[in-house]
Amino acid sequence: MRIFIAGGTGVIGRPLVPLLVGRGHDVLVGTRGADRVPALREAGADGVVMDVFDAESVTAAVAAAAPDVIVHQLTSLAGGDLAANARIRTEGTRNLVDAAKRAGVRRMIAQSISWAYAPGDGPADEATLLDTAAPAPRSVSVGGVAALESAVAEIDEHVILRYGTFYGPGTWYAPGGMVAGALAKGLVPANDAVSSFVHVEDAAAAVVSALGWPNGPVNVVDDEPAPAHAWVPVLAAALGAPAPERTAGGNAWERGATNARARFLGWQPAYPSWREGF
Template identity: 55%
Template sequence: MRVFVAGATGAVGRLLVPQLLEAGHHVTGTSRSDAGADRVRSQGADAVQVDVFDRHALHEALARTMPDAVIHQLTDLAGADGQATNRLRREGTRNLIDAAKDAGVAKIVVQSIAWVYAPGTGPADEEVPLDSAAAEPRAAMVDGIRTMEDTAGEMESAVALRYGVLYGPGTWYAPGGSVVAALGGDPDAPFLGSVAADDSVTSFVHVADAARAAVDALNWPSGPVNITDDEPARGRDWVPVLAAALHVTAPDSASGAPAWARGASNHLARARGWRPEYPSWRLGFTEMQP
């Protein structure tokens, strides 16, 4: 299969490209920079230097490469700019879908998130609606995700991978990443998450498992799929383990949690044959030694 990876140098993309090649696919990866394009080529894939907000260049790239499928792994999270990320989910996805449809592409796999579900008890599955009653700033994030998934749904086949919180190489949770600074009390740490050791439930997924799910999803039917590990966990449980792995001081435990912080179930992904190499954040965190 000819696969076009938009965002091939991001935390997931850089692991996804070699996995796709190993699976026998012909891969074209995008980057906004010369250095990023060179990195994609060094992995054995073709590369296109293009900005997703440049509609003309994006249409040219898709028309030239004529992929069978597009995998959307574009993010704008390095600076923890929520508005920039929402713009990418809205405008960037719109441009990518328009270019893909014009090029005759039938399949798209998009990177979504698993913490946008409505409040409730227990881990959310894909039947739970998105949190339409959320207050700002969460409301903007939920609406951005809804718009992105709806836009992708215009394709003949569209799978939305609702990833848990990504950790591992290249993420905020890696040694030297923003979470270390946040745990250290740095108010300027570029981080949109929480390191409160409270009752909030989080579902994690290692970036390597996230990448493997994108490969598997090329053969999945349309619809959203939660991609998380097997152990949703309260902050009071996972924060101390992460802090110990990163050799920083954990915050004091606290009580309380927002009603939407419920985690997500991976039963559907497992039913489709996906198996996380890191079934628990406990295993993954201990490998992240600084």
């Protein structure tokens, strides 16, 4: 299968490319920098330079790739800028979907998130509505997610991977990452807010599985949604940081998500819980 990955040099792309190549797929990666192409070739893929905010650039890259499937992993997360990430989900996705249509690509797999659901009791499933009534600043992120998912649904065959919070190499939770730094400074609350996590290797494996999944959203999270007062001390111990004292509080939308559908479809995480993964 010929697969084009938009955003294939990020934290998911790095483990994903060798997985796909190892299964015999012909992999092309859209990247912002020509300097990244040699490393992609060493991994068995090829690189296509494009600017996701330039519609003509994206159209040309997708047309040249002529893929069977587009994997959309475009994000802007390094600096924690919500507006920049929402823009890439809105404008970048629009350009990618339009390019896919022009090239006759019938299948797309796209990265979304599992914490954009509306408030409620217990972990959210895929039938739960997105939190489109959320006030700012949350509305920025949810709006970007809603725009992404709506655009991707225009493709005949589409799977939307609603990932949990990424951890593992290159993420905010790795040594030297943004959360790790905040934890060392005592700025991560150990409160009642519930999160669902997923290791980046399991996130990449879900893309491979999703090549054969039916249309629609799928939560890609581990088995154990957990309040911060449970996972923060475990992460602190793994990083050698001081564990903060337990506090109360948390938002109603911080409820975690269930992976029942992903498991039904055959996905089995190598790290069923953040407890082993951390």
